Amino acid sequence: MARTTATVPGDASGRRLLITRPAEDAAPLAARLAAAGFITLVEPMLEMVWLDGPEPEVEDVQALLFTSANGVRAFTRRTGRRDRPVLAVGDATARAARDAGFVRVESAAGDVHALAGLVRERCTPTGGVLLHVAGTTVAGDLAGMLAQHGFAVRRLSLYDARPSRRLTPATIAALTGDSSDDRLDGVLIFSPRTARSFVSLVAEAGHISRCRTVDVYCLSPAVAEAVCTCPSGPVSWRRVQVAARPDQDALLALLGAP
Structure with a gap:
């Protein structure tokens, strides 16, 4: 198994790629890759369930923190x-905030550590509460990082990311295809949780x-680590490639995709 950050040649040549992002994020990514000449399959590893409840209270909030x-x-x-000002973990999240109508938006262009650093640069502990809008499961201890610097963080769980229970027949067919014309060439994985879910489902199948x-x-070294093991043991891939930065554009650069 080779792990590299080298860029794959830009000629898509009909390469078949599996996208494991939730449906809301997979659709625009699939369109972008298709325009570059790739054949895409979508197998969401997580289903977003929006939680009902009252309108969020933001009167005492100095900034909204979005990690997705x-x-x-x-x-x-x-x-x-x-x-309210928005501080986003990465560029894709920042774009989503701008598209939703937020005007004051900044991207940390990284992970939760980068976001914590941006918060320390832009906010003050006495300026008000920081509202971290998240799912019921979070990666990293953003509140803990900021509490060390005197910030008060209120986490608000507004959705539940529920893991898929099985692979679709189309994905299994792409994994097991005997012909190079219908066999899967690559899988795109964006989070350790998604990585663990995917290899577990492949093993179960x-x-x-x-x-x-x-x-x-x-997307990151943590994703690469998670995707190389499953409950039954190590997982061997043809190549494990890691984005130079934890954002979608850097991941697509591995493919030579525009």
């Missing part, structure tokens, strides 16, 4: 308020050995 585009979607489903014929493109 789904947080933006969940927040805007509950309220029309767009008057009895096809984990097929991963050795597939490249996996990982």
